[in-house]
Amino acid sequence: MSETAIEFIDVVKRYGGATAVDRISFSIAKGELVTFLGPSGCGKTTSLRLIAGLELPSEGQVRIAGRDVSRDPASERNVGMVFQSYALFPHMSVLDNVAYGPTIRGVAKAEARDRARAILDQVGLGGFEGRLPSELSGGQQQRVAVARAIVQQPDVLLFDEPLSNVDAKLRRKVRAEIRDLQQRFGLTAVYVTHDQEEALAVSDRIVVMKMGQIAQIGTPAELYERPASAFVADFIGDANLIEGQVVGGLFSAAHLALPVDAEDGRITATIRPERIQLALGGAARIVSASYLGSRMEYVVKDEGLEFLVSRPISEPRLAAGDTVALQLDPTDLILVR
Known part of the structure; x- marks a missing residue:
C-alpha cells in the first residue's frame, strides 16, 4: 500500500459567511502529483493554501506525512512552494536564491551553497549560478524557483498556477520539465491550475472542484473517458x-x-x-x-x-x-x- 503524504478529513474553510471549501476529504500518496482543477472561485487555491499553512481550516483536519498540521503555521510545515511570480530575489544570484532557504534554517553557508550547486546541476542550470534572475528566461526562472523549493527536501512541493507567467509557446516545454523533475526526485506535488490541458498533461490524478466541493477525483483518462457528471464532462475537454x-x-x-x-x-x-x-x-x-x-x-x-x-x-x-x-x-x- 502506498504511503499517504497528504490527507484532508472533512475540511471546511469559511471566510465570514462565505464557505470557500465545503467539507472535502481526499488523500495523496507519497510521490504522486495531484492537480486541483476547476473554475475561478471553486476552492482550489484555498485548498493549496490549507496544505501550505497559509490558511488554517475552520473545521476538519489536514495531515502531512502522518502528522496533524491543522493548527500549525507555514513555518512549522516542511512544505515547499513555487508561486505564480516565482518570488525570486532580484538582487541575489541564482546560487544565492537557491541557497537562501537552507541558510536561514541554520545550515552553514558553504554547505548550503554546495547543496544549491548540486540541485542546479540536476535541474539543468549548472553554469548559471552567478546570473541574476533578470538575466534568465521565464523557463529558467521557473527552474530556479523549483530548485529553491527542492533544496530544502520538503515533504510536499506545491505549485500555484506555475505557468501563468510563461509564454504560451513555452508552456508545453516547461510543464514537461516540471513533470520530469517531480518524477526524477520522487516528489509529492500538488499543482493548481484552471487549464484543463495542463492538468491532463502533468497529473497522476486530478481533483476537479466546483463551488468548494469535489466533483470528481480520478486519473486524466478516467475523468475524460468516464466523467461522473455533466459538469466534469464539460470542464475536462470539449463535450x-x-x-x-x-x-x-x-x-x-x-x-x-x-x-x-x-x-x-x-x-x-x-x-x-x-x-x-x-x-x-x-x-x-x-x-x-x-x-x-x-x-x-x-x-x-x-x-x-x-x-x-x-x-x-x-x-x-x-x-x-x-x-x-x-x-x-x-x-x-x-x-x-
Whole structure:
C-alpha cells in the first residue's frame, strides 16, 4: 500500500459567511502529483493554501506525512512552494536564491551553497549560478524557483498556477520539465491550475472542484473517458451535452434514438467531438468550419440539436453550408444524471 503524504478529513474553510471549501476529504500518496482543477472561485487555491499553512481550516483536519498540521503555521510545515511570480530575489544570484532557504534554517553557508550547486546541476542550470534572475528566461526562472523549493527536501512541493507567467509557446516545454523533475526526485506535488490541458498533461490524478466541493477525483483518462457528471464532462475537454430520456433501453433526444445500457428516466448523454463522424448528404448542416492546423472543428446543427465535431485534417475538408449526416456510435455515449 502506498504511503499517504497528504490527507484532508472533512475540511471546511469559511471566510465570514462565505464557505470557500465545503467539507472535502481526499488523500495523496507519497510521490504522486495531484492537480486541483476547476473554475475561478471553486476552492482550489484555498485548498493549496490549507496544505501550505497559509490558511488554517475552520473545521476538519489536514495531515502531512502522518502528522496533524491543522493548527500549525507555514513555518512549522516542511512544505515547499513555487508561486505564480516565482518570488525570486532580484538582487541575489541564482546560487544565492537557491541557497537562501537552507541558510536561514541554520545550515552553514558553504554547505548550503554546495547543496544549491548540486540541485542546479540536476535541474539543468549548472553554469548559471552567478546570473541574476533578470538575466534568465521565464523557463529558467521557473527552474530556479523549483530548485529553491527542492533544496530544502520538503515533504510536499506545491505549485500555484506555475505557468501563468510563461509564454504560451513555452508552456508545453516547461510543464514537461516540471513533470520530469517531480518524477526524477520522487516528489509529492500538488499543482493548481484552471487549464484543463495542463492538468491532463502533468497529473497522476486530478481533483476537479466546483463551488468548494469535489466533483470528481480520478486519473486524466478516467475523468475524460468516464466523467461522473455533466459538469466534469464539460470542464475536462470539449463535450457535447444532450438532454434526453431513456425508455426501455433506448436513449432519445429530438430525432436521436440510440440503444444504451441504463435505467429509464431523464438523463444527459455526452459525446466527445472527436467521436462523431460526418458523411456528406444528410439532413444536418455545417454552420461553421474552423481550420486548427492538426484538425478541423465544425459546428453542426441537426433538427434542433447542435454538435461540436472535431475531425483529422487528413479527411476531406468540409465547409459552412455543407449538408452532412452525423454518425454516432452508442458505445461512445457517456451517460450522466
